[in-house]
Amino acid sequence: MSGPFMRILISFFIGILTFFVPKEKYQKQLDALPDMAHKAEGHDLRGWTYSSIGSTATGMTHWYYAYPCADSTAPVLLMLHGFNTDGRAFTRLTDLSTKYRLIAYNFPEATPLYTGQMHDFVAILDDFCAALGVDSVCVCGNSVGGAIAQDFAATSTRVTVTRLLLISSQAFGATAEDRARNRGMADRLMPYPDYKLYYLLQRSGSLVRLMEKRGFGEDAPGEILVIRRIGWYRQIMMSVKEYDGRATMSAIRCPVIALHGSADKVIPLASARTIQQCIPGARFEVIPGAGHAMVFVQGPAIAARLLALCADGVASDAAQSVKPASN
Numbered sequence: 001m002s003g004p005f006m007r008i009l010i011s012f013f014i015g016i017l018t019f020f021v022p023k024e025k026y027q028k029q030l031d032a033l034p035d036m037a038h039k040a041e042g043h044d045l046r047g048w049t050y051s052s053i054g055s056t057a058t059g060m061t062h063w064y065y066a067y068p069c070a071d072s073t074a075p076v077l078l079m080l081h082g083f084n085t086d087g088r089a090f091t092r093l094t095d096l097s098t099k100y101r102l103i104a105y106n107f108p109e110a111t112p113l114y115t116g117q118m119h120d121f122v123a124i125l126d127d128f129c130a131a132l133g134v135d136s137v138c139v140c141g142n143s144v145g146g147a148i149a150q151d152f153a154a155t156s157t158r159v160t161v162t163r164l165l166l167i168s169s170q171a172f173g174a175t176a177e178d179r180a181r182n183r184g185m186a187d188r189l190m191p192y193p194d195y196k197l198y199y200l201l202q203r204s205g206s207l208v209r210l211m212e213k214r215g216f217g218e219d220a221p222g223e224i225l226v227i228r229r230i231g232w233y234r235q236i237m238m239s240v241k242e243y244d245g246r247a248t249m250s251a252i253r254c255p256v257i258a259l260h261g262s263a264d265k266v267i268p269l270a271s272a273r274t275i276q277q278c279i280p281g282a283r284f285e286v287i288p289g290a291g292h293a294m295v296f297v298q299g300p301a302i303a304a305r306l307l308a309l310c311a312d313g314v315a316s317d318a319a320q321s322v323k324p325a326s327n
Contacts, residue, residue, distance in 0.1 A: 018158050025197040029202070033229055036063045039086060039106060043223075046091045048104070058112060062128045067094055069104040075162065077126070078135055079104040080152075082143030082168075083236060084201075085281030089224045092299020099307060100138065110231035118248075119150040119155065126158040129213045139309075142265070142295050144236060147172040147245060149269060153250040157160050165306060166258040167295045170267050170275035170320040173243040178271065187242040194230040249278035256282035256311050259302065261290030283309065 030183035034041065048065045055062065065087040077100035079090045087104030092151045092221050096102055105128060108114075125148075129137065139161050141149025146169025153161040189197060256279050259270040269286065276284045285305070290298055 007116050016199045019091045019169075020200045021196050023193075025193050026199045026202075030195055030198040030230070032313040033227065036061070036106065036109065039226075040065070040088070042327060045088070047094065048088075048102075049093055051127075053061045053131045055127050057130060058113070058127050060108070060113070060124070060127060062108075062124075062131060063106040064128070065091070065104040065106070067097050069097045069101040069107075070102075074099060074101050076101045076103055076137045077165075078129075078137040078139050079142045080125075080139065080145035081105070081107070082145045082165065083233075085224050086228070088226075089293075089296050090140075091300075092296055093303045093306075094301060095303040096180050096306060100309070107123070107232060108230035114231065116146065116241075118151050118239040118243050120235070120239070122152050125152050126156055126165070131161045134159070136160040136162055137165040138165065140167065140306075141169055141276060143169055143292065144172070144240070145245075146170070147240065147243070148167050150245060151248050153254055154248045161254050163254055163310065164252060164256045165304065165310075166256065166275060167268060168264055169275070169294050170261060170271045171238055171245040171249050171259065171278040173245050174249075174274040174278055175271075179242070179244065181276075182237075183242065186237040190234065190237060197229070197233060199235070224293065244276050249275070252279055257306070258284045259287055259305065260283055260284070261287045261292065261293075261294045263289055264292045264294075266292040307319065 006302070010061070037052070045065065045273045050065050052061050052063045054060070075097060079087065079093075079102065080267060081089050081104065083089055087106045090102070090104040093102070107121070108124065111198040113120050113127075120152070135158075137159060139153055139222065141147070141151045149164060149166065149169075150171070152159070152165045170178075189200075192200075228273070256275070258265070258272070258275045260269060262269060264272070273284065275282050287294060287298070287302070289303075295302055
């Protein structure tokens with residue numbers, strides 16, 4: 001009974017919190033957020049570059065962070081960020097550049113390709129890889145980026161995913177409780193206008209924190225928390241609303257490595273272990289004392305662990321076909 005009661009209580013709290021939100025003030029702040037071209041301004045990129053590439057197939061402009069690699073033939077590690085971050089969340093994983101070409105994608109905030117389905121992200125990533133001229137990648141998904149990475153690895157017909165790395169993630173929608181929570185979040189929040197959703201993001205720091213009452217604390221440094229335009233959040237909420245990751249994950253054929261912090265307050269360890277249940281061959285490791293933002297807070301240590309775990313397979317990861325970019 002406590003779950004439904006808490007959802008009712010939180011729903012009531014949100015209703016009170018948003019009732020008197022001044023539209024003009026928060027709409028103005030929302031409109032003033034930097035566009036995709038200016039997301040990196042004022043931030044220490046730690047040697048990364050922020051670039052864009054256009055697609056002639058869709059007309060999209062894709063934005064991404066990249067870190068230099070001395071070996072131009074090294075496999076690409078495509079990094080997919082979570083709900084309240086962008087590609088900068090991966091900027092402390094630079095040690096991975098000894099074996100991989102690092103590309104941290106910035107998902108678009110609005111695009112006609114967003115229709116409210118998880119598979120929309122596959123079309124976007126396929127288009128991005130085509131623009132880069134890349135046919136094969138290793139993929140690293142952080143938090144909800146892990147759900148996108150799982151779907152991409154399982155269903156892309158254009159790109160071969162040679163290895164899947166999941167950091168602070170889970171099998172989204174794998175349990176009845178998770179599906180009920182995701183439906184409840186979408187049903188409660190989607191009807192709000194953009195300026196009210198922006199207000200909630202600004203006030204709480206995270207829709208996830210507000211809905212689940214799990215604080216980030218020191219686990220989420222403000223340096224990597226990003227408030228984006230609302231189209232991104234609507235796409236995520238609709239994508240996970242009815243999503244059941246079990247069938248998708250069962251179709252994954254590449255090697256899977258999952259790392260999860262024992263002190264993660266956003267995705268509890270029990271939820272993260274659904275990865276093991278849905279992908280029997282997945283390697284799952286617990287990082288003692290680490291929280292949800294360990295990809296950034298403990299970046300060098302996470303990079304070292306991933307290098308050790310991937311050491312036996314980097315050569316096969318590199319057996320990829322990379323064509324000159326044509327877009």
